[in-house]
Amino acid sequence: MPELPEVETVRRTLNQLVIGKTVDRVSVHLKRIIQKPDDTEAFALLLEGETLQMVERRGKFLRFMFDHYTMVSHLRMEGRYGVYKDDEPMEPHTHVVFHFTDGTELRYKDVRQFGTMHIFPKDQDLTEKPLAKLGLEPLDEAFTFEAFREKLGSKTTKIKPLLLNQEYIVGIGNIYVDESLFLAGIHPEREANTLTKPELVKLYEAIVATLNEAVAAGGSSVKSYVNGQGEIGMFQHQLRVYGRKGEACPTCGHEIEKTVVGGRGTHFCPKCQPMKRKKRSKAVKA
Numbered sequence: 001m002p003e004l005p006e007v008e009t010v011r012r013t014l015n016q017l018v019i020g021k022t023v024d025r026v027s028v029h030l031k032r033i034i035q036k037p038d039d040t041e042a043f044a045l046l047l048e049g050e051t052l053q054m055v056e057r058r059g060k061f062l063r064f065m066f067d068h069y070t071m072v073s074h075l076r077m078e079g080r081y082g083v084y085k086d087d088e089p090m091e092p093h094t095h096v097v098f099h100f101t102d103g104t105e106l107r108y109k110d111v112r113q114f115g116t117m118h119i120f121p122k123d124q125d126l127t128e129k130p131l132a133k134l135g136l137e138p139l140d141e142a143f144t145f146e147a148f149r150e151k152l153g154s155k156t157t158k159i160k161p162l163l164l165n166q167e168y169i170v171g172i173g174n175i176y177v178d179e180s181l182f183l184a185g186i187h188p189e190r191e192a193n194t195l196t197k198p199e200l201v202k203l204y205e206a207i208v209a210t211l212n213e214a215v216a217a218g219g220s221s222v223k224s225y226v227n228g229q230g231e232i233g234m235f236q237h238q239l240r241v242y243g244r245k246g247e248a249c250p251t252c253g254h255e256i257e258k259t260v261v262g263g264r265g266t267h268f269c270p271k272c273q274p275m276k277r278k279k280r281s282k283a284v285k286a
């Protein structure tokens with residue numbers, strides 16, 4: 001599942017490959033991808049003759065900014081964009097094709113079919129579903145420590161599910177939450193309001209550092225992520241704890257453990273991320 005850094009890499013790659021191209025026509029082969037407008041023909045007609053000005057991002061959503069419309073696209077589990085010449089064979093699971101006037105095509109492929117596309121009149125997408133309720137953008141200037149603390153600091157729920165909730169902070173999924181908590185030395189099951197200010201500072205800095213590191217590494221390898229078929233691949237940054245159950249912690253050497261928090265597989269180092277208990281809690285044995 002792509003998270004903010006991977007989507008950001010796709011965004012940057014698309015900006016190199018398709019900006020300034022004009023849509024000749026759009027073919028939709030799978031109706032369920034198209035969420036708005038309801039009718040796939042109407043969807044296709046809206047983009048005919050439109051030139052792509054820029055691809056932006058809000059959380060894990062790509063925003064294709066055309067002359068008069070914005071197309072909001074979520075890749076979900078397996079969505080992929082690729083740029084091809086129109087005479088190249090169509091691969092299986094290609095559901096939407098944007099045919100450009102210059103003889104190239106932007107193709108959307110999605111094996112799992114969970115991806116979504118919405119079209120809005122220009123500038124109306126940010127105030128409507130699915131973007132309206134999204135939380136803080138962690139790589140924006142507006143993502144200050146104060147904004148972070150105000151949003152999460154007083155919550156009584158566990159920190160990991162809180163960080164995964166897109167209504168608070170967008171773009172961080174299971175992988176980068178585990179990586180950020182590890183970097184901050186915070187156990188994923190700590191309740192947010194039990195975190196001290198220095199811990200919150202560490203966590204805030206860890207989130208920004210983790211995402212920036214991944215975006216930078218992805219950005220520097222953008223070209224190598226367009227494969228022979230023109231498909232824009234998913235960059236996955238070198239990870240410290242995620243997916244490393246049973247391996248040695250890169251900081252202390254203790255074995256990395258895997259547990260389930262809020263229904264999600266969670267990797268952490270029990271030594272670097274201790275579960276501190278509240279004073280006196282459970283002090284008396286029954």
Ligand SMILES: [Zn+2]
Pocket residue numbers: 249250251252253254269270271272273
């Ligand atoms: Zn450790």
